[in-house]
Amino acid sequence: MAVPLEQAPAVERARSAAARESWAEAYALLREADRHPTRALTAEDLDVLSDAAWWSGHVDESVAARLRTHAAYVAAHDHRGAGLAAWWLHYEYAALGRPAAAAGWLHRARHHLEGLPACPEHCFLAWTDAEEATARGDHAAALAATGRMTRLALRAESPDLLALARQATAAALLAQGRRTEALAHLDDAMCAVTAGELSGTFTGFLYCLAITQCMESADFARAVEWTNAAMEWCAPPWTGRRDEGTPPLGVTPSGDNPFRGVCRAHRVEVLDLLGAWALAEAEARQACREVPVDCLEAAAAAYYAAGDVQRRQGRLEEAAVSYAHAHALGRIPQPGLALLRLAQGRAEAAVAGVGLALACQSDPRHDLLGRARLLAARTEVALAVRDVPGAAGAAAELEVLAGDVPLLRAMADTARGAVALAEARPEPALRLLRRALAGWLELRVPYEAAQVRMLLAAADRTVGDEEAARLELGAARAVFERLGAAPDTRRAAALLTRGTRRRLPGGLTAREAEVLRLVASGGTNRDIARALVISEHTVARHLNNIFAKLGVGSRAAATAYAYAHDLT
8 A cells, every 4th residue: 555645754755846846845854854864865865955955045055965965976886976966066166166176076077977888977078068168269179069968968868958958059159150050059949948848957057048148149039038938937936726727837836946036137137128127126136135156146247237227327326336246246347337437427437447348358259248338338438538539449349240130230330320420420320320229129128229319319410400309309308217317318308408499590699699689679788788797898899790790780780680580
Protein backbone atom coordinates (compact mmCIF):
# COMPACT_ATOMS: atom_id res chain seq x y z
CA MET A 1 0.00 0.00 0.00
CA ALA A 2 1.44 3.36 -1.07
CA VAL A 3 2.20 5.85 1.66
CA PRO A 4 0.46 9.25 1.15
CA LEU A 5 2.99 11.89 0.18
CA GLU A 6 2.26 14.01 3.25
CA GLN A 7 3.23 11.03 5.43
CA ALA A 8 6.39 10.18 3.46
CA PRO A 9 9.83 11.04 4.87
CA ALA A 10 10.83 14.68 4.53
CA VAL A 11 13.52 13.92 1.94
CA GLU A 12 11.05 12.17 -0.34
CA ARG A 13 8.61 15.05 -0.01
CA ALA A 14 11.46 17.46 -0.78
CA ARG A 15 12.31 15.54 -3.93
CA SER A 16 8.69 15.70 -5.01
CA ALA A 17 8.58 19.44 -4.32
CA ALA A 18 11.77 19.97 -6.33
CA ALA A 19 10.33 18.02 -9.25
CA ARG A 20 7.41 20.48 -9.21
CA GLU A 21 9.91 23.36 -8.85
CA SER A 22 8.30 24.21 -5.53
CA TRP A 23 11.62 25.47 -4.25
CA ALA A 24 10.60 27.09 -0.99
CA GLU A 25 8.96 23.87 0.13
CA ALA A 26 11.93 21.77 -0.95
CA TYR A 27 14.33 24.12 0.84
CA ALA A 28 12.41 23.99 4.13
CA LEU A 29 12.13 20.19 4.06
CA LEU A 30 15.75 19.50 3.10
CA ARG A 31 17.14 22.06 5.51
CA GLU A 32 15.21 20.44 8.36
CA ALA A 33 16.26 16.97 7.25
CA ASP A 34 19.88 18.13 7.06
CA ARG A 35 19.69 19.67 10.53
CA HIS A 36 18.16 16.59 12.19
CA PRO A 37 19.20 13.73 9.91
CA THR A 38 17.92 10.19 10.26
CA ARG A 39 20.38 9.49 7.49
CA ALA A 40 22.91 11.63 5.61
CA LEU A 41 21.70 13.47 2.52
CA THR A 42 22.91 11.95 -0.73
CA ALA A 43 24.87 13.92 -3.31
CA GLU A 44 21.66 14.24 -5.35
CA ASP A 45 19.77 15.57 -2.31
CA LEU A 46 22.53 18.07 -1.57
CA ASP A 47 22.35 19.17 -5.21
CA VAL A 48 18.62 19.81 -4.77
CA LEU A 49 19.27 21.64 -1.48
CA SER A 50 21.73 23.92 -3.26
CA ASP A 51 19.22 24.75 -6.01
CA ALA A 52 16.41 25.22 -3.51
CA ALA A 53 18.53 27.52 -1.32
CA TRP A 54 19.40 29.68 -4.34
CA TRP A 55 15.78 29.92 -5.48
CA SER A 56 14.80 30.84 -1.93
CA GLY A 57 17.31 33.69 -1.81
CA HIS A 58 19.95 32.05 0.39
CA VAL A 59 22.99 32.38 -1.87
CA ASP A 60 25.60 31.62 0.81
CA GLU A 61 23.77 28.43 1.81
CA SER A 62 23.51 27.48 -1.84
CA VAL A 63 27.28 27.69 -2.30
CA ALA A 64 27.92 25.79 0.94
CA ALA A 65 25.55 23.00 -0.15
CA ARG A 66 27.17 22.91 -3.59
CA LEU A 67 30.59 22.41 -2.01
CA ARG A 68 29.20 19.45 -0.08
CA THR A 69 27.56 18.18 -3.28
CA HIS A 70 30.91 18.18 -5.05
CA ALA A 71 32.60 16.38 -2.16
CA ALA A 72 29.86 13.73 -2.08
CA TYR A 73 30.17 13.06 -5.83
CA VAL A 74 33.96 12.82 -5.52
CA ALA A 75 33.59 10.34 -2.67
CA ALA A 76 31.26 8.28 -4.83
CA HIS A 77 33.73 8.45 -7.78
CA ASP A 78 30.97 10.09 -9.87
CA HIS A 79 33.03 12.28 -12.18
CA ARG A 80 30.06 13.56 -14.18
CA GLY A 81 28.28 14.71 -11.03
CA ALA A 82 31.47 16.19 -9.58
CA GLY A 83 32.23 17.97 -12.87
CA LEU A 84 28.82 19.57 -13.07
CA ALA A 85 28.92 20.61 -9.39
CA ALA A 86 32.36 22.15 -9.97
CA TRP A 87 31.09 24.06 -13.00
CA TRP A 88 28.19 25.47 -11.01
CA LEU A 89 30.60 26.55 -8.28
CA HIS A 90 32.68 28.29 -10.97
CA TYR A 91 29.54 30.07 -12.19
CA GLU A 92 28.38 31.08 -8.69
CA TYR A 93 31.79 32.32 -7.54
CA ALA A 94 32.13 34.39 -10.72
CA ALA A 95 28.73 35.96 -10.05
CA LEU A 96 29.79 36.74 -6.48
CA GLY A 97 32.87 38.60 -7.70
CA ARG A 98 35.45 35.99 -6.70
CA PRO A 99 37.35 35.36 -9.96
CA ALA A 100 40.19 33.34 -8.42
CA ALA A 101 37.80 30.86 -6.83
CA ALA A 102 35.78 30.76 -10.06
CA ALA A 103 38.89 29.95 -12.11
CA GLY A 104 39.88 27.21 -9.71
CA TRP A 105 36.52 25.49 -9.87
CA LEU A 106 36.44 25.76 -13.66
CA HIS A 107 39.81 23.98 -13.74
CA ARG A 108 38.37 21.27 -11.49
CA ALA A 109 35.30 20.90 -13.73
CA ARG A 110 37.54 20.36 -16.74
CA HIS A 111 39.66 17.88 -14.79
CA HIS A 112 36.61 15.82 -13.75
CA LEU A 113 35.09 15.72 -17.23
CA GLU A 114 38.16 15.36 -19.42
CA GLY A 115 38.52 11.92 -20.94
CA LEU A 116 34.87 11.02 -20.33
CA PRO A 117 32.67 10.06 -23.28
CA ALA A 118 30.54 12.91 -24.61
CA CYS A 119 27.85 13.73 -22.05
CA PRO A 120 25.44 16.61 -21.29
CA GLU A 121 27.83 18.01 -18.67
CA HIS A 122 30.31 18.82 -21.43
CA CYS A 123 27.74 21.29 -22.75
CA PHE A 124 28.46 23.67 -19.87
CA LEU A 125 32.20 23.57 -20.53
CA ALA A 126 31.54 24.28 -24.20
CA TRP A 127 29.43 27.29 -23.18
CA THR A 128 32.33 28.63 -21.13
CA ASP A 129 34.68 27.96 -24.05
CA ALA A 130 32.40 29.96 -26.36
CA GLU A 131 32.24 32.94 -24.01
CA GLU A 132 36.01 32.96 -23.48
CA ALA A 133 36.66 32.72 -27.23
CA THR A 134 34.25 35.58 -27.93
CA ALA A 135 35.94 37.72 -25.26
CA ARG A 136 39.34 37.29 -26.93
CA GLY A 137 37.91 37.85 -30.42
CA ASP A 138 38.38 34.28 -31.68
CA HIS A 139 35.06 34.01 -33.50
CA ALA A 140 35.85 30.68 -35.20
CA ALA A 141 36.59 29.03 -31.84
CA ALA A 142 33.41 30.52 -30.35
CA LEU A 143 31.22 29.08 -33.11
CA ALA A 144 33.02 25.74 -32.87
CA ALA A 145 32.20 25.64 -29.16
CA THR A 146 28.53 26.50 -29.71
CA GLY A 147 28.42 23.80 -32.39
CA ARG A 148 29.61 21.30 -29.79
CA MET A 149 26.92 22.57 -27.42
CA THR A 150 24.23 22.00 -30.04
CA ARG A 151 25.38 18.46 -30.85
CA LEU A 152 25.58 17.51 -27.17
CA ALA A 153 22.15 18.98 -26.45
CA LEU A 154 20.55 17.13 -29.37
CA ARG A 155 22.18 13.85 -28.32
CA ALA A 156 20.94 14.37 -24.74
CA GLU A 157 17.46 15.36 -26.02
CA SER A 158 17.55 18.23 -23.52
CA PRO A 159 15.30 21.23 -24.34
CA ASP A 160 17.15 23.25 -21.70
CA LEU A 161 20.60 22.66 -23.17
CA LEU A 162 19.41 23.06 -26.76
CA ALA A 163 17.87 26.47 -26.02
CA LEU A 164 21.07 27.51 -24.22
CA ALA A 165 23.10 26.39 -27.25
CA ARG A 166 20.90 28.47 -29.56
CA GLN A 167 21.39 31.51 -27.34
CA ALA A 168 25.15 30.98 -27.17
CA THR A 169 25.29 30.68 -30.97
CA ALA A 170 23.38 33.95 -31.26
CA ALA A 171 25.91 35.65 -28.96
CA ALA A 172 28.84 34.37 -31.02
CA LEU A 173 27.23 35.50 -34.28
CA LEU A 174 26.37 38.94 -32.91
CA ALA A 175 30.01 39.41 -31.92
CA GLN A 176 30.88 38.84 -35.60
CA GLY A 177 28.25 41.33 -36.76
CA ARG A 178 26.12 38.58 -38.33
CA ARG A 179 22.96 40.10 -36.94
CA THR A 180 20.29 38.40 -39.06
CA GLU A 181 21.65 34.89 -38.39
CA ALA A 182 22.10 35.67 -34.71
CA LEU A 183 18.54 36.84 -34.23
CA ALA A 184 17.19 33.75 -35.97
CA HIS A 185 18.96 31.55 -33.40
CA LEU A 186 17.82 33.79 -30.56
CA ASP A 187 14.21 33.67 -31.73
CA ASP A 188 14.44 29.88 -31.85
CA ALA A 189 15.70 29.74 -28.25
CA MET A 190 13.06 32.16 -27.03
CA CYS A 191 10.25 30.15 -28.62
CA ALA A 192 11.11 27.36 -26.19
CA VAL A 193 11.24 29.86 -23.33
CA THR A 194 7.92 31.60 -23.96
CA ALA A 195 6.17 28.30 -24.70
CA GLY A 196 7.05 27.08 -21.20
CA GLU A 197 9.12 24.14 -22.46
CA LEU A 198 12.12 24.74 -20.16
CA SER A 199 12.89 24.34 -16.49
CA GLY A 200 12.67 27.40 -14.27
CA THR A 201 16.42 27.86 -14.02
CA PHE A 202 16.98 27.84 -17.78
CA THR A 203 13.89 29.99 -18.38
CA GLY A 204 15.36 32.64 -16.11
CA PHE A 205 18.83 32.35 -17.61
CA LEU A 206 17.56 32.75 -21.14
CA TYR A 207 15.26 35.68 -20.39
CA CYS A 208 18.15 37.55 -18.78
CA LEU A 209 20.68 36.65 -21.48
CA ALA A 210 18.33 37.37 -24.40
CA ILE A 211 17.09 40.73 -23.09
CA THR A 212 20.66 41.81 -22.39
CA GLN A 213 21.63 40.84 -25.94
CA CYS A 214 18.68 42.74 -27.37
CA MET A 215 19.49 45.92 -25.46
CA GLU A 216 23.21 45.76 -26.26
CA SER A 217 22.47 45.17 -29.95
CA ALA A 218 19.76 47.89 -29.90
CA ASP A 219 16.95 45.53 -30.92
CA PHE A 220 14.32 47.50 -29.08
CA ALA A 221 11.25 45.67 -30.40
CA ARG A 222 12.47 42.29 -29.14
CA ALA A 223 13.57 43.83 -25.84
CA VAL A 224 10.06 45.17 -25.25
CA GLU A 225 8.39 41.89 -26.16
CA TRP A 226 10.63 39.65 -24.06
CA THR A 227 10.77 42.03 -21.10
CA ASN A 228 6.99 41.93 -20.88
CA ALA A 229 7.02 38.13 -21.16
CA ALA A 230 9.73 37.88 -18.49
CA MET A 231 7.76 39.98 -16.03
CA GLU A 232 4.69 37.79 -16.58
CA TRP A 233 6.81 34.73 -15.86
CA CYS A 234 8.22 36.41 -12.74
CA ALA A 235 4.77 37.32 -11.45
CA PRO A 236 3.82 36.10 -7.95
CA PRO A 237 3.25 32.34 -8.03
CA TRP A 238 -0.02 30.75 -9.03
CA THR A 239 -1.82 29.32 -6.02
CA GLY A 240 -3.86 26.75 -7.93
CA ARG A 241 -7.23 28.10 -6.77
CA ARG A 242 -10.05 27.15 -9.09
CA ASP A 243 -11.27 30.74 -9.51
CA GLU A 244 -7.87 31.94 -10.72
CA GLY A 245 -7.81 29.80 -13.84
CA THR A 246 -4.73 28.04 -15.14
CA PRO A 247 -1.21 29.32 -14.57
CA PRO A 248 0.66 30.95 -17.48
CA LEU A 249 3.09 28.64 -19.22
CA GLY A 250 6.50 28.58 -17.58
CA VAL A 251 5.39 30.12 -14.28
CA THR A 252 7.11 28.61 -11.25
CA PRO A 253 4.29 26.88 -9.33
CA SER A 254 5.26 28.15 -5.88
CA GLY A 255 8.01 29.85 -3.96
CA ASP A 256 9.76 33.11 -4.78
CA ASN A 257 11.56 33.89 -8.03
CA PRO A 258 15.12 35.25 -7.71
CA PHE A 259 15.08 36.23 -11.38
CA ARG A 260 12.35 38.80 -10.67
CA GLY A 261 14.71 41.58 -9.62
CA VAL A 262 16.98 41.06 -12.63
CA CYS A 263 14.07 40.96 -15.07
CA ARG A 264 12.57 44.05 -13.42
CA ALA A 265 15.87 45.89 -13.85
CA HIS A 266 15.74 45.09 -17.57
CA ARG A 267 12.18 46.34 -17.64
CA VAL A 268 13.29 49.67 -16.16
CA GLU A 269 15.48 50.31 -19.21
CA VAL A 270 12.59 49.58 -21.55
CA LEU A 271 10.12 51.73 -19.59
CA ASP A 272 12.63 54.57 -19.61
CA LEU A 273 12.80 54.58 -23.42
CA LEU A 274 9.02 54.23 -23.72
CA GLY A 275 8.57 57.35 -21.59
CA ALA A 276 6.85 55.63 -18.64
CA TRP A 277 9.16 57.49 -16.28
CA ALA A 278 7.16 57.37 -13.06
CA LEU A 279 6.72 53.62 -13.40
CA ALA A 280 10.36 53.19 -14.42
CA GLU A 281 11.58 54.95 -11.29
CA ALA A 282 9.23 52.95 -9.05
CA GLU A 283 10.31 49.71 -10.71
CA ALA A 284 13.98 50.68 -10.28
CA ARG A 285 13.49 51.05 -6.54
CA GLN A 286 11.70 47.69 -6.39
CA ALA A 287 14.38 45.98 -8.49
CA CYS A 288 17.10 47.13 -6.11
CA ARG A 289 15.21 45.48 -3.25
CA GLU A 290 14.71 42.23 -5.17
CA VAL A 291 18.06 41.68 -6.92
CA PRO A 292 20.06 38.80 -5.39
CA VAL A 293 23.55 39.50 -4.09
CA ASP A 294 25.06 37.56 -7.01
CA CYS A 295 23.37 39.84 -9.58
CA LEU A 296 24.31 43.29 -8.31
CA GLU A 297 25.05 44.54 -11.83
CA ALA A 298 21.28 44.51 -12.37
CA ALA A 299 20.81 46.80 -9.35
CA ALA A 300 23.50 49.10 -10.78
CA ALA A 301 21.58 49.27 -14.08
CA ALA A 302 18.37 50.11 -12.21
CA TYR A 303 20.05 52.92 -10.25
CA TYR A 304 21.53 54.29 -13.47
CA ALA A 305 18.16 54.29 -15.24
CA ALA A 306 16.57 56.05 -12.26
CA GLY A 307 19.32 58.68 -12.46
CA ASP A 308 18.52 59.30 -16.12
CA VAL A 309 14.84 59.86 -15.30
CA GLN A 310 15.67 62.23 -12.44
CA ARG A 311 18.17 64.18 -14.55
CA ARG A 312 15.73 64.80 -17.38
CA GLN A 313 13.06 65.85 -14.91
CA GLY A 314 15.42 68.47 -13.48
CA ARG A 315 15.96 66.62 -10.16
CA LEU A 316 19.70 67.01 -10.44
CA GLU A 317 20.72 66.30 -6.83
CA GLU A 318 18.68 63.08 -6.79
CA ALA A 319 20.20 62.07 -10.12
CA ALA A 320 23.69 62.56 -8.72
CA VAL A 321 22.87 60.24 -5.81
CA SER A 322 21.48 57.56 -8.15
CA TYR A 323 24.54 57.71 -10.41
CA ALA A 324 26.75 57.42 -7.32
CA HIS A 325 24.89 54.27 -6.23
CA ALA A 326 25.34 52.79 -9.72
CA HIS A 327 29.05 53.59 -9.60
CA ALA A 328 29.40 52.01 -6.15
CA LEU A 329 27.92 48.79 -7.56
CA GLY A 330 30.48 48.70 -10.36
CA ARG A 331 28.84 50.53 -13.27
CA ILE A 332 30.47 53.52 -14.96
CA PRO A 333 27.51 55.98 -14.88
CA GLN A 334 28.09 57.41 -18.35
CA PRO A 335 26.89 59.14 -20.39
CA GLY A 336 24.23 60.12 -17.83
CA LEU A 337 26.75 61.69 -15.44
CA ALA A 338 28.32 63.78 -18.23
CA LEU A 339 24.89 65.08 -19.26
CA LEU A 340 24.16 65.84 -15.61
CA ARG A 341 27.33 67.91 -15.39
CA LEU A 342 26.31 69.73 -18.55
CA ALA A 343 22.91 70.54 -17.01
CA GLN A 344 24.75 71.83 -13.91
CA GLY A 345 26.83 74.16 -16.07
CA ARG A 346 30.01 72.14 -15.59
CA ALA A 347 30.88 71.81 -19.26
CA GLU A 348 34.53 70.86 -18.76
CA ALA A 349 33.54 67.94 -16.50
CA ALA A 350 30.97 66.84 -19.08
CA VAL A 351 33.54 66.84 -21.90
CA ALA A 352 36.07 64.94 -19.81
CA GLY A 353 33.56 62.38 -18.52
CA VAL A 354 32.13 61.31 -21.86
CA GLY A 355 35.55 61.38 -23.51
CA LEU A 356 37.04 59.10 -20.87
CA ALA A 357 34.11 56.69 -21.08
CA LEU A 358 34.55 56.40 -24.85
CA ALA A 359 38.27 55.81 -24.48
CA CYS A 360 37.80 53.15 -21.79
CA GLN A 361 35.23 51.05 -23.65
CA SER A 362 37.22 47.88 -24.19
CA ASP A 363 35.21 46.41 -27.06
CA PRO A 364 32.72 48.84 -28.65
CA ARG A 365 31.19 46.00 -30.70
CA HIS A 366 30.11 44.15 -27.56
CA ASP A 367 27.60 46.83 -26.55
CA LEU A 368 26.44 48.71 -29.63
CA LEU A 369 23.72 50.64 -27.80
CA GLY A 370 26.13 51.65 -25.04
CA ARG A 371 28.62 52.92 -27.60
CA ALA A 372 25.90 54.75 -29.52
CA ARG A 373 24.66 56.48 -26.38
CA LEU A 374 28.18 57.66 -25.57
CA LEU A 375 28.64 59.01 -29.10
CA ALA A 376 25.26 60.77 -29.02
CA ALA A 377 26.19 62.38 -25.69
CA ARG A 378 29.61 63.33 -27.07
CA THR A 379 27.84 65.11 -29.94
CA GLU A 380 25.51 66.97 -27.57
CA VAL A 381 28.26 68.01 -25.18
CA ALA A 382 30.58 69.12 -28.00
CA LEU A 383 27.87 71.29 -29.55
CA ALA A 384 27.16 72.83 -26.14
CA VAL A 385 30.79 73.99 -25.89
CA ARG A 386 30.83 75.04 -29.59
CA ASP A 387 33.20 72.27 -30.60
CA VAL A 388 31.49 71.64 -33.91
CA PRO A 389 34.35 69.56 -35.40
CA GLY A 390 34.34 67.30 -32.33
CA ALA A 391 30.58 66.90 -32.60
CA ALA A 392 30.86 66.12 -36.31
CA GLY A 393 33.45 63.40 -35.60
CA ALA A 394 31.25 61.72 -32.99
CA ALA A 395 28.21 61.90 -35.27
CA ALA A 396 30.20 60.40 -38.15
CA GLU A 397 31.27 57.43 -35.99
CA LEU A 398 27.68 56.98 -34.87
CA GLU A 399 26.58 56.94 -38.50
CA VAL A 400 29.00 54.08 -39.26
CA LEU A 401 27.85 52.20 -36.18
CA ALA A 402 24.14 52.54 -36.91
CA GLY A 403 23.79 50.50 -40.08
CA ASP A 404 20.14 49.63 -40.61
CA VAL A 405 19.27 49.11 -36.92
CA PRO A 406 16.20 51.35 -36.33
CA LEU A 407 17.13 52.57 -32.84
CA LEU A 408 20.73 53.33 -33.80
CA ARG A 409 19.59 54.85 -37.10
CA ALA A 410 17.35 57.33 -35.26
CA MET A 411 20.22 58.24 -32.93
CA ALA A 412 22.61 58.79 -35.84
CA ASP A 413 20.17 60.92 -37.82
CA THR A 414 19.50 63.04 -34.73
CA ALA A 415 23.21 63.63 -34.12
CA ARG A 416 24.01 64.42 -37.75
CA GLY A 417 21.00 66.73 -38.01
CA ALA A 418 22.11 68.66 -34.92
CA VAL A 419 25.61 69.02 -36.38
CA ALA A 420 24.26 70.22 -39.75
CA LEU A 421 22.17 72.82 -37.92
CA ALA A 422 25.24 74.04 -36.01
CA GLU A 423 27.14 74.26 -39.31
CA ALA A 424 24.41 76.57 -40.68
CA ARG A 425 23.24 73.99 -43.22
CA PRO A 426 19.48 74.08 -42.58
CA GLU A 427 18.35 72.05 -45.59
CA PRO A 428 20.42 68.93 -44.76
CA ALA A 429 19.50 69.44 -41.10
CA LEU A 430 15.80 69.43 -41.92
CA ARG A 431 16.12 66.28 -44.02
CA LEU A 432 18.05 64.36 -41.35
CA LEU A 433 15.91 65.56 -38.46
CA ARG A 434 12.64 64.70 -40.19
CA ARG A 435 13.95 61.19 -40.80
CA ALA A 436 15.08 60.98 -37.17
CA LEU A 437 11.64 62.08 -35.95
CA ALA A 438 9.95 59.43 -38.06
CA GLY A 439 12.29 56.81 -36.60
CA TRP A 440 11.65 57.81 -32.99
CA LEU A 441 7.90 57.95 -33.53
CA GLU A 442 7.88 54.49 -35.10
CA LEU A 443 9.86 53.14 -32.14
CA ARG A 444 7.45 54.92 -29.76
CA VAL A 445 10.25 56.65 -27.91
CA PRO A 446 8.70 59.99 -26.92
CA TYR A 447 11.44 61.96 -25.18
CA GLU A 448 13.96 61.65 -27.99
CA ALA A 449 11.21 62.43 -30.52
CA ALA A 450 10.40 65.64 -28.63
CA GLN A 451 14.08 66.60 -28.54
CA VAL A 452 14.23 66.20 -32.31
CA ARG A 453 11.17 68.45 -32.63
CA MET A 454 13.08 71.16 -30.78
CA LEU A 455 15.92 70.90 -33.30
CA LEU A 456 13.44 70.91 -36.16
CA ALA A 457 11.90 74.10 -34.81
CA ALA A 458 15.30 75.78 -34.84
CA ALA A 459 15.91 74.63 -38.41
CA ASP A 460 12.44 75.80 -39.50
CA ARG A 461 13.08 79.25 -38.07
CA THR A 462 16.42 79.39 -39.83
CA VAL A 463 14.67 79.01 -43.19
CA GLY A 464 11.89 81.41 -42.15
CA ASP A 465 9.07 78.89 -41.60
CA GLU A 466 7.70 80.26 -38.31
CA GLU A 467 4.44 78.33 -38.50
CA ALA A 468 6.22 74.97 -38.78
CA ALA A 469 8.52 75.94 -35.93
CA ARG A 470 5.59 76.75 -33.67
CA LEU A 471 3.91 73.43 -34.47
CA GLU A 472 7.05 71.50 -33.56
CA LEU A 473 7.57 73.47 -30.35
CA GLY A 474 3.97 72.97 -29.29
CA ALA A 475 4.15 69.23 -29.86
CA ALA A 476 7.47 69.00 -28.00
CA ARG A 477 6.19 70.99 -25.04
CA ALA A 478 3.14 68.73 -24.69
CA VAL A 479 5.38 65.63 -24.52
CA PHE A 480 7.78 67.23 -22.06
CA GLU A 481 4.90 68.24 -19.79
CA ARG A 482 3.46 64.71 -19.86
CA LEU A 483 6.84 63.20 -19.00
CA GLY A 484 7.57 65.71 -16.26
CA ALA A 485 10.70 66.95 -18.04
CA ALA A 486 10.58 70.38 -16.40
CA PRO A 487 13.75 71.96 -17.88
CA ASP A 488 12.78 70.98 -21.42
CA THR A 489 9.19 72.17 -20.84
CA ARG A 490 10.47 75.60 -19.80
CA ARG A 491 12.80 75.78 -22.79
CA ALA A 492 10.04 74.90 -25.26
CA ALA A 493 7.67 77.41 -23.65
CA ALA A 494 10.30 80.16 -23.84
CA LEU A 495 10.94 79.46 -27.51
CA LEU A 496 7.22 79.53 -28.21
CA THR A 497 6.88 82.87 -26.44
CA ARG A 498 9.78 84.28 -28.40
CA GLY A 499 8.07 83.18 -31.58
CA THR A 500 4.87 85.02 -30.69
CA ARG A 501 6.66 88.35 -30.60
CA ARG A 502 5.84 90.01 -33.89
CA ARG A 503 8.79 90.80 -36.07
CA LEU A 504 9.11 94.56 -36.29
CA PRO A 505 9.14 96.15 -39.73
CA GLY A 506 12.06 98.09 -41.13
CA GLY A 507 14.58 96.30 -38.93
CA LEU A 508 13.48 98.31 -35.89
CA THR A 509 14.53 97.19 -32.46
CA ALA A 510 11.99 96.86 -29.66
CA ARG A 511 13.25 100.12 -28.06
CA GLU A 512 13.10 101.98 -31.39
CA ALA A 513 9.52 100.80 -31.86
CA GLU A 514 8.63 102.22 -28.42
CA VAL A 515 10.19 105.57 -29.33
CA LEU A 516 8.33 105.65 -32.67
CA ARG A 517 5.05 104.83 -30.94
CA LEU A 518 5.49 107.80 -28.58
CA VAL A 519 6.47 110.06 -31.50
CA ALA A 520 3.28 109.06 -33.30
CA SER A 521 1.26 109.93 -30.20
CA GLY A 522 2.65 113.52 -30.35
CA GLY A 523 5.34 113.26 -27.69
CA THR A 524 8.33 115.59 -27.68
CA ASN A 525 11.86 114.39 -27.07
CA ARG A 526 11.50 115.51 -23.45
CA ASP A 527 8.17 113.64 -23.09
CA ILE A 528 9.68 110.47 -24.55
CA ALA A 529 12.77 110.70 -22.35
CA ARG A 530 10.60 111.06 -19.25
CA ALA A 531 8.32 108.15 -20.27
CA LEU A 532 11.17 105.76 -21.02
CA VAL A 533 13.47 107.00 -18.23
CA ILE A 534 16.29 107.78 -20.64
CA SER A 535 18.11 110.98 -21.58
CA GLU A 536 16.96 113.34 -24.34
CA HIS A 537 20.30 112.68 -26.03
CA THR A 538 19.47 108.96 -26.18
CA VAL A 539 16.01 109.80 -27.59
CA ALA A 540 17.65 111.87 -30.33
CA ARG A 541 20.02 109.01 -31.18
CA HIS A 542 17.10 106.58 -31.44
CA LEU A 543 15.25 108.99 -33.75
CA ASN A 544 18.24 109.32 -36.06
CA ASN A 545 18.41 105.51 -36.28
CA ILE A 546 14.65 105.28 -36.93
CA PHE A 547 14.75 107.87 -39.71
CA ALA A 548 17.69 106.09 -41.35
CA LYS A 549 16.09 102.64 -41.17
CA LEU A 550 12.69 103.76 -42.43
CA GLY A 551 14.07 106.17 -45.06
CA VAL A 552 12.08 109.17 -43.71
CA GLY A 553 13.25 112.71 -42.89
CA SER A 554 10.69 114.07 -40.44
CA ARG A 555 8.61 113.22 -37.41
CA ALA A 556 5.46 113.51 -39.51
CA ALA A 557 6.73 110.93 -42.03
CA ALA A 558 7.77 108.61 -39.22
CA THR A 559 4.29 108.99 -37.68
CA ALA A 560 2.68 108.08 -41.02
CA TYR A 561 4.91 104.99 -41.25
CA ALA A 562 3.88 103.96 -37.72
CA TYR A 563 0.19 104.17 -38.58
CA ALA A 564 0.67 102.36 -41.88
CA HIS A 565 2.47 99.44 -40.17
CA ASP A 566 0.21 99.18 -37.13
CA LEU A 567 2.87 100.33 -34.67
CA THR A 568 0.69 102.80 -32.75
